[in-house]
Amino acid sequence: MPVRAVHPDELTVLQDIERAAGRCFRDIGMPEIADDEPLTLGELASHREAGLAWVAVDGADAPLAYLIAERVEGNLHVEQVSVHPDHARRGIGRSLLEHLAAVAVGEGAPALTLTTFTEVPWNAPYYVRCGFRPLAAEALTPGLREIRAREAAHGLDRWPRVCMRRDL
Numbered sequence: 376m377p378v379r380a381v382h383p384d385e386l387t388v389l390q391d392i393e394r395a396a397g398r399c400f401r402d403i404g405m406p407e408i409a410d411d412e413p414l415t416l417g418e419l420a421s422h423r424e425a426g427l428a429w430v431a432v433d434g435a436d437a438p439l440a441y442l443i444a445e446r447v448e449g450n451l452h453v454e455q456v457s458v459h460p461d462h463a464r465r466g467i468g469r470s471l472l473e474h475l476a477a478v479a480v481g482e483g484a485p486a487l488t489l490t491t492f493t494e495v496p497w498n499a500p501y502y503v504r505c506g507f508r509p510l511a512a513e514a515l516t517p518g519l520r521e522i523r524a525r526e527a528a529h530g531l532d533r534w535p536r537v538c539m540r541r542d543l
Contacts, residue, residue: 376470381428381441386419389430389441389457396457403495405534414455419443422454429474431458431467442471447518450540451479453489463497472505479543486542490522493535507539 381389393413401409414422422428422443430438440458444451453475458468472487479487489507491498499509515523519538526536 376431376465376467377436378429378431378470378474380426381419381423381430381438383420383423385430385438386416386423388438389413389419389428389443390416392438392441392459393455393457395459395461396463399460399497400495405495407530407533414443427451427454429471431470440467440471442468442475444475446484447488447522448516449484450486450488451475451482451484452518452522453487468501469505476541476543484543486540488519488538488540490519490526490536490538493537495534499537499539502539502541505541507541510538510540 390413397409397411397413399409400406413419419428422445425445427444427446429442431440432438439462440456442456443454445454446452453472456468456471476487487507489502491502493499493509503509510519515538523536523538526532
């Protein structure tokens with residue numbers, strides 16, 4: 376699956392992918408997540424300008440999925456990875472994660488990190504299959520604790536969440 380940097384004119388496409396991917400949460404009793412708005416165009420642009428936004432594209436170079444990351448304490452942290460549901464279960468998300476891992480290795484980052492829902496099949500169980508492991512609360516770094524605090528303030532702690540790490 377080809378992965379490339381996000382183009383400036385694709386930011387609204389990323390929002391559309393996120394909205395479509397979010398609808399799956401309605402089916403498992405998490406309508407608040409399904410209705411949550413994606414990152415703003417400004418936030419997405421900041422990730423793109425930092426060189427931390429990628430898309431997986433089809434043969435016509437149209438985005439099917441995206442991943443945005445941030446640097447947290449020397450690691451690359453997966454801020455968001457979303458695959459349009461019309462293209463789910465084809466390894467596209469994994470391709471994006473592998474691309475990020477290659478970028479991280481190139482930068483000398485020792486790990487990828489992320490936060491996710493523990494009981495959503497395409498969240499924590501999926502990431503375990505991609506080589507991530509859950510982190511115990513006492514293993515969280517200050518940066519990860521700050522991310523978790525922002526998520527809690529946003530209301531995401533209504534459902535069990537976990538920080539995960541994939542050593543590179």
